[in-house]
Amino acid sequence: MFASIVRRLIQALFVIVAMTIIVFIGVNVIGNPVDILINPDANQAERARLIAHLGLDKPLWDQYFVFVTGVLHGNFGNSFVYSRPALDVILERLPATIELAVSALVIAIVIGIPLGMYAGLRPRSPISRLIMTGSIFGFSLPTFWVGLMFILIFAVQLGWLPSNGRGQTAELFGVQWSFLTLDGLRHLLLPALNLALFKTSLVLRLTRAGVQEILPQEYIKFARAKGLREGRIVRVHVLKNLLIPVVTVIGVEFGSLIAFSVVTESIFAWPGVGKLIIDSIQMLDRPIVVAYLMMMVVLFVCLNFIVDVLYTLLDPRVRIGAEG
Structure with a gap:
């Protein structure tokens, strides 16, 4: 098992290195930020000074090595717009996205697993059908359309819930969170439900x-x-083995959820x-953009690594196969 974990770690490092090259080149060959950042009336000398200040006058391979050197020191460069370290700007916004993603995932698990178990245990009942x-609608309806309908019905027509922002927040471990206040929960509910709709259907059907x-x-x-009660069979035998693919x-x-929450955050101004x-x-x-994409790459690589380890721990057959 230890050898399998080491092998997966090496593979993960190769993936991250390859993605740094793809992401950096892909982002830097598109558009010219100087055309947006500088005054249209600026002369050529001012443009040249800005290009040199941003480091865009260097060859692409030189820019890449400067970027990699900075990343190894925890520096993704300074934002062109905010004139601050890019990583700091992202980390300021990250708690809001994590809060939204975790809330959506909790909703998907709490709703999807019980309903899916009921539909699996009683497949012919009208409720199961x-x-x-309902799960088909969850897969089929576009997220942006559902979000707009949520705003129209619950915020505009009924006036029950707010349609944008995080609302009042409270501090925990030095970070501001919405779920700690009633007003924050009211602001969190609609975007979390919107983001969780597809995932709930996925967990349910799985x-x-x-x-x-x-x-x-x-x-x-x-x-x-052996005469075991049906409830015990479901809890001990069915649910335990069911967790392997679900996890x-x-x-x-x-x-x-974190990487693709863009639509929901845009609709609800989260x-x-x-x-x-x-x-x-x-x-x-x-x-x-580069710092965000690299964080997403590392996130997916780490999550896949953790899932591989958990899968190995949950399923003895995987351990036996790895040892063989």
């Missing part, structure tokens, strides 16, 4: 498929033959990293 029909795959297994029949998918999907990256792309703020 209604649940599965759970249902897992239950239907596990129920015909021999160890379930053996447990029933794998949830781990990867948490990364996608001040997170997703909204920041949209503004930075429009302004061609390359250090912010």
Whole structure:
């Protein structure tokens, strides 16, 4: 098992190095930030000074090595727009995005797993069919359209919930959080539900498929033959084995919640990293865009590594295969 973990770590490092090259080159060959940042009436000398100040006068390979050297020292460069370290600007917005993503994931787990288990245990009941029909809508409806409908119904027509911002926050461990205040929770509910809609349907259908795959297994029949109660069979045997694929998918999907929360944050004006990256792309703020993409690469690599380890711990067959 130790050799397998070391091998995965080496693979993860190669992926990160390769992605630094792809991300840096891909971002730096698109557009010219000087055209946006400088006054249109500026003369050629002023343009040249700004280009030299931003380091854009150097060859691309030289810019890349300067970038890699800075990254190894925890420096992703200074933002063109904010004139501050890009990493600091992102870290200021990151708690809002993490809070939104964790809330959406909790909603998806709390709703998706119980409903999926019910639909798997009673597949022919009318409620199960209604649940599965609802999951199809969750997959099919566009996130931006659902978000706009949420705002129209719950914020404009009914006036129950606010439509934008984080609301009042409270400090915990030196970071401001919305879920610690009632006003913050009211602001958090709509964007979290909107972001969780697709993931809830995914977890629900995955759970249902897992239950239907596990129920015909021999160890379930053996447990029933021993006279174990149905509730214990479901809790101990079905749920434990069901967690193996669910944990794998949830781990990867948490990364996608953070990386792809851009639409939800834009619709609800949620001040997170997703909204920041949209503004930075429009302004061609390359250090912010590169730092964000690299953070997402590291996040996905780390999550996949953690999921691999958890999968190995949860499923003995994987450990046996790795040792063989």
